[in-house]
Every structure is written in C-alpha cells, then in structure tokens.
Amino acid sequence: MFAYLIRRVLFLVPTLLLVSIISFSIIHIAPGDPAELLLTGPDGVADPQVVEEFRNEMGFDQPFYVQYGTWLMQVLSGDLGYSYMTDQPVSKAILHNFGATFKLAVASMLFTLLIAIPGGIIAALAKDTWKDDLSRFFSLFGVSIPNFWQGYLMILVFALFLDILPVGGYGDGGDLYHMILPALTLGTSSAAVLMRLMRSSLLDVLDHDYILSARARGLPEYIVIGKHALKNAFIPVITMMGLSFGYLLNGSVIIETVFAWPGIGNLMVSSIYSRDYPMIQGTLLFVAGIFVLINLLVDISYAYLDPRLRYDKRNN
Amino acid sequence: MLSIRDLRVEFESPHGLIMPVDSVDMDILDKETFTIIGESGCGKSLLANSLLGLLPRDAKVSGKVHIDGEEILSLKKKEWRRIRGNKIGLVFQNPSASLNPVFNMHGHLYETLKYSNKPSSRDKMVSLLKKTGIKNPLRRLSQYPHQLSGGMKQRFAIALGIATDPDILIADEPTNGLDVTVKLKIVQMLSKLHSERSILLITHDLNVAYNLSDKIAVMYAGELVEIAPVNSFFEKPIHPYSSQLLVSHPEKEMLPIPGFTPQLTQRPQGCRFHPRCALASRKCKHEHPGLEKIEGERYVRCFACA
Numbered sequence: 001m002f003a004y005l006i007r008r009v010l011f012l013v014p015t016l017l018l019v020s021i022i023s024f025s026i027i028h029i030a031p032g033d034p035a036e037l038l039l040t041g042p043d044g045v046a047d048p049q050v051v052e053e054f055r056n057e058m059g060f061d062q063p064f065y066v067q068y069g070t071w072l073m074q075v076l077s078g079d080l081g082y083s084y085m086t087d088q089p090v091s092k093a094i095l096h097n098f099g100a101t102f103k104l105a106v107a108s109m110l111f112t113l114l115i116a117i118p119g120g121i122i123a124a125l126a127k128d129t130w131k132d133d134l135s136r137f138f139s140l141f142g143v144s145i146p147n148f149w150q151g152y153l154m155i156l157v158f159a160l161f162l163d164i165l166p167v168g169g170y171g172d173g174g175d176l177y178h179m180i181l182p183a184l185t186l187g188t189s190s191a192a193v194l195m196r197l198m199r200s201s202l203l204d205v206l207d208h209d210y211i212l213s214a215r216a217r218g219l220p221e222y223i224v225i226g227k228h229a230l231k232n233a234f235i236p237v238i239t240m241m242g243l244s245f246g247y248l249l250n251g252s253v254i255i256e257t258v259f260a261w262p263g264i265g266n267l268m269v270s271s272i273y274s275r276d277y278p279m280i281q282g283t284l285l286f287v288a289g290i291f292v293l294i295n296l297l298v299d300i301s302y303a304y305l306d307p308r309l310r311y312d313k314r315n316n
Numbered sequence: 317m318l319s320i321r322d323l324r325v326e327f328e329s330p331h332g333l334i335m336p337v338d339s340v341d342m343d344i345l346d347k348e349t350f351t352i353i354g355e356s357g358c359g360k361s362l363l364a365n366s367l368l369g370l371l372p373r374d375a376k377v378s379g380k381v382h383i384d385g386e387e388i389l390s391l392k393k394k395e396w397r398r399i400r401g402n403k404i405g406l407v408f409q410n411p412s413a414s415l416n417p418v419f420n421m422h423g424h425l426y427e428t429l430k431y432s433n434k435p436s437s438r439d440k441m442v443s444l445l446k447k448t449g450i451k452n453p454l455r456r457l458s459q460y461p462h463q464l465s466g467g468m469k470q471r472f473a474i475a476l477g478i479a480t481d482p483d484i485l486i487a488d489e490p491t492n493g494l495d496v497t498v499k500l501k502i503v504q505m506l507s508k509l510h511s512e513r514s515i516l517l518i519t520h521d522l523n524v525a526y527n528l529s530d531k532i533a534v535m536y537a538g539e540l541v542e543i544a545p546v547n548s549f550f551e552k553p554i555h556p557y558s559s560q561l562l563v564s565h566p567e568k569e570m571l572p573i574p575g576f577t578p579q580l581t582q583r584p585q586g587c588r589f590h591p592r593c594a595l596a597s598r599k600c601k602h603e604h605p606g607l608e609k610i611e612g613e614r615y616v617r618c619f620a621c622a
Contacts, residue, residue, distance in 0.1 A: 015524055064466060124617075139460075159432075166619070208412065208413065209413035209414040210415060210416040210417070211415055212370055212408070212414070213406075213408050213414035213415070214416065215368075215400065216368050216370055216400055216401070216403075216404055216405075216406040216408070217400065217401045217406075217428045217431075217476060217479075217480065218397050218398075218399075218400035218401025218428075218431060218432050218480060219401075219427060219428070219431050220397060221429060223427060223431065228416050228419075228425075231418050231419055232416070232417070279337060304416055304467075305418060306417070307418060307420070307460040307462070308417060308460070308462050309539075
C-alpha cells in the first residue's frame with residue numbers, strides 16, 4: 001500500500017507537466033497580445049515603440065518553447081511568478097482565492113451529502129413507493145435546471161422577496177450568511193446525481209447472496225443494511241463524491257460570477273481575459289494538482305472499503 | 317424436531333400463478349440427516365429459503381412448519397430473527413457469492429456470534445474453523461473471501477452456518493462446483509458434524525446423498541415423490557423417477573431419463589411425471605397421486621407402485 005502511494009504521488013509529476021504544456025500551448029495559440037492589453041490605457045493604445053520594448057523586456061518575442069522553458073525553470077525553483085496585471089505574486093493570489101473556493105466547496109459538499117446519501121438510501125429501501133417517487137422527482141429537477149438560473153431564482157426569492165439572505169458577495173471573510181445561497185445552488189445538481197447513484201448502487205447490492213446470507217445468520221436488519229449492504233454500495237458513490245468535490249474545488253465560474261464570490265474560478269477567467277500568462281498557468285497547474293490529489297484520496301478510500309483492491313503481495 | 321405440512325410457495329407470474337413448491341410434507345427427526353435430491357429447478361432451494369422466511373416479497377407461502385412445537389410460517393417479520401441462525405442455520409449453495417467481499421473471516425464470525433448472543437472469543441472462532449477442517453485458523457481469520465480457495469470458502473461457509481449452534485443446519489448444495497478430492501473432504505467433514513444436529517441436505521449428487529443421509533426425499537416438479545430411509549432407497553427405489561434417477565447416474569449405466577423436466581407454467585395434468593414414465597396408465601394422465609405410506613417409513617407418490 002505504501003509503495004503504491006509513493007508511485008501514485010510520483011505520477012503527479014508527468015501529469016502536471018503535461019497539463020502545463022497543453023495549457024501553455026493553447027494560451028499562445030489563442031489571439032490577443034498581453035503587451036498591448038497591458039499598455040492600453042484610458043487614452044487608447046500605447047506607442048508601438050513602447051509596446052515593442054515591453055515585449056522584448058518580458059520575453060514575448062522569444063519562441064514559444066523558450067518561453068515555456070523559462071517559465072518551467074522558474075516554477076521548478078518554487079516561484080510561480082508575478083501577475084502582469086497586479087504585480088501580485090501568483091501563488092498569493094491563488095491561495096487567497098482558493099480559500100474562498102474551498103470554503104464554498106466544503107459547504108456545497110456537506111449539503112450534497114446530507115441530501116444525497118440519506119435520500120438515496122431511503123429511495124432504495126422504499127423502492128416503488130411515494131418516497132422513491134419523491135426522490136426521483138428531486139433528482140430530475142436538480143439535474144434539469146441550469147445552475148445560473150437556479151442561482152438567480154434563489155437570489156430573487158431569498159434575497160429580494162423574503163430579504164433574509166444577501167444577494168451576493170464574500171461578506172466578512174466568507175461567512176456562513178453569505179455562503180448559504182451559493183452553496184445550496186452548487187449542491188443541488190451534484191446531490192441530484194449522487195442520490196440516484198446511491199439508490200441504484202444500494203439496490204444492486206441488496207440483490208446479492210451475501211445480503212440474504214447475512215439475514216439467514218440472524219443478523220438484525222440495521223446491521224444487514226447499515227454494514228453489509230452500505231459498505232459495498234459506497235464504493236461507486238465514493239468515486240462520484242470525489243469527482244464532484246474535485247469539480248467544486250476547481251471553482252464554479254458561473255456560480256462565483258452570479259454570487260460575486262472571489263474564488264479560483266473567477267481568478268482564472270479574469271486572468272484569461274487579460275492574457276495574464278503567469279496567473280493562467282499558475283491557476284491551471286494548481287487546479288490540476290488538486291484534481292489529481294482528490295482522485296488519489298478516492299483511490300485510498302477504495303482500498304479501505306474494498307479489500308480486493310488493496311495493492312499488496314498477499315493478494316495473489 | 318422439524319415438521320412441514322402442506323408447504324406451498326406460490327408466485328404471481330405473467331402466465332398465471334406458479335407454484336414452485338407444492339404441498340410438501342416431511343419430518344426431520346432430532347440429529348437426523350434428511351436429504352432432498354432432485355434436478356436443478358425442482359424447487360429444492362426455494363423450499364430451504366422458505367424455512368427461514370427469506371423469500372422475495374412477492375412470494376406467497378402457505379402451510380405449517382413447526383420447529384420444536386412452534387409454528388414459524390405465521391411469524392411476523394421481526395420475529396424471524398429468533399429462528400434464523402439460532403434454530404435453523406443455512407449454508408448457501410455458492411460460498412463465493414454468499415460471503416461478503418469486504419469483510420474478513422473474523423468480521424463474519426464475530427458479528428454472527430455476537431448477534432446470536434454467543435461468546436465471540438477468538439478461541440471460539442478458532443475451534444469453529446478447526447471443526448470444519450480449516451488449517452492455520454489464526455492466520456485465516458484475517459483473510460478475506462477473495463484470498464481463499466473454493467473448498468476453503470465452502471468450509472468457512474459451513475463454519476458460519478454452525479457458529480450460531482442451530483438445531484437444524486440446512487446445507488444447500490454444499491459440494492456444488494468443487495472438484496472431486498475437495499468434495500470428498502467436505503463430505504467427510506459434514507459426516508463428522510452429522511452426530512451433533514439435524515441436517516437438511518439439498519443436493520443433486522447421489523454419492524453425497526448416499527454417504528451422508530439417514531433419509532432421502534426425491535423432489536420432482538415442486539413435489540416430493542418419494543421419501544425413504546437411505547439404505548432401502550438405494551437398494552430398491554420405488555417411484556419410477558427415483559429408479560430412473562439412480563440408473564442415470566454416471567457410475568451406473570448412465571441412462572438419461574427421456575424427456576424434460578416440465579416448466580413451472582406447463583405442468584402436466586395428473587401425475588407430473590407421467591409423460592416421462594414407462595409405467596404410466598390412463599389414470600396417471602388424469603388423476604393426481606397423493607403421497608402414500610407403503611411400508612414402514614416409506615412414502616411414495618405413484619398409482620403404479622403404491
């Protein structure tokens with residue numbers, strides 16, 4: 001298991017390298033010139049001479065692979081560089097915005113789990129009853145309505161009509177009060193999907209002989225369901241949870257925009273608009289790293305849930 | 317010990333009501349091994365599961381089953397727990413499927429002992445594993461089902477079945493899918509358990525039945541067609557199906573029984589075996605024979621031989 005973990009962590013390196021090469025290429029293929037954008041003030045485009053000098057100074061005139069090499073060496077020495085726009089260190093901006101995204105992601109995930117896990121279990125145990133129908137209705141509703149629309153609807157109802165929650169913003173360092181609406185909005189669709197998965201996975205497990213066998217041994221029903229069935233049923237659910245959490249941590253651009261939440265999604269989009277190369281590269285690299293790490297955590301939890309997946313010699 | 321009267325299991329199907337288990341009457345005495353033999357699909361396993369209230373919700377079970385004088389078919393859902401494990405233990409036919417892949421042997425045994433209020437000490441577990449012929453019991457306790465061989469899983473499934481010390485152990489095809497040498501060892505092990513408690517053995521393997529049973533019951537198309545003590549059964553089977561079953565055995569002449577087992581939805585009128593029977597008369601085609609006592613402890617369902 002330990003050797004397996006080391007291997008997985010080492011595997012992060014080529015993954016991140018690939019991500020950075022691809023993102024670097026795409027940004028450079030895309031039209032738009034950071035030098036011009038940066039030097040364009042209220043008086044219009046700056047003197048071509050000045051723009052040219054700036055390009056020279058920043059290395060924009062170098063071939064693409066030289067620019068990538070320079071950037072890579074800098075990153076390897078632990079420096080993500082400075083934003084072209086704000087001169088702020090990229091790492092600082094990322095950490096600041098990621099904090100906001102992380103808070104929102106955790107809140108959304110909690111909401112998702114609170115709805116999806118009990119909902120899915122109840123739906124499976126009460127298959128084909130009104131409880132099951134109700135959960136099916138919620139799921140269909142949750143996956144069908146677009147996030148941004150739901151967000152505006154929530155603002156309309158809770159912020160404008162009822163006036164009990166704020167319209168948006170980060171509040172006092174992202175307090176609960178400001179977090180409720182965006183978290184509910186983000187959590188709804190992932191809860192809908194996860195609830196269906198929980199239901200079908202549990203139904204599938206309940207059909208197995210080992211459930212019948214556990215009952216035949218006289219185990220009480222709460223042990224049969226709560227231990228024998230759920231531990232098996234959670235295996236696919238955990239994957240989905242990991243994926244959902246990964247997406248949440250990458251920041252939802254739409255929801256962060258609707259609710260003016262200063263998260264990593266917002267940072268990424270604004271840096272793309274302004275061709276802020278170091279910032280784009282930095283956020284993408286960070287986000288990719290987070291995604292891979294979440295997947296690693298999912299794999300570790302598999303090994304905990306399913307002994308057949310424990311990567312050790314005794315398995316064979 | 318266990319008495320079954322007029323036990324029926326019915327299901328609603330698109331082709332009407334089907335009755336995979338039909339009017340079964342039988343008695344299992346204390347410390348007796350009672351074997352039901354029959355082809356696949358004749359209703360043996362459903363019969364076993366119905367004794368533990370483990371049938372799917374849409375199954376209709378009727379009749380009377382008494383264990384130690386208590387009628388159990390009318391028990392409420394919650395009361396079944398008292399019977400399961402404690403009174404009747406069940407070893408399922410496919411141990412690979414009936415062991416939970418995410419729990420090790422210790423986990424399986426621990427909760428089984430705990431919830432039947434038996435001491436769940438390590439010594440108790442080790443002695444159960446030893447009893448079922450599992451070597452290195454201490455090391456085995458920490459292993460998971462996928463780390464065990466087929467024979468080992470079957471031994472363990474039997475150990476789980478007797479862990480709760482039931483009055484009756486139902487063993488559903490305990491030698492199914494095992495190779496000959498492993499099968500022999502499982503049979504030897506079961507024959508040692510034989511003296512401790514009643515066993516309801518379900519098998520289609522005549523060798524296993526011969527070696528382990530006190531009494532044999534033959535099941536055909538949901539009904540018992542013959543019940544007899546083991547020796548007299550193998551010396552002189554009475555029902556035409558029983559005698560054909562014995563000669564169809566590979567070690568005998570291996571003469572297959574002509575025709576096919578009738579489907580649940582298309583059971584013949586009269587005696588269910590008559591289309592395949594050499595002795596069938598007009599009466600067999602139209603009237604349904606009952607299970608009649610013919611001599612001593614022998615019962616048979618046949619107009620031609622009763």
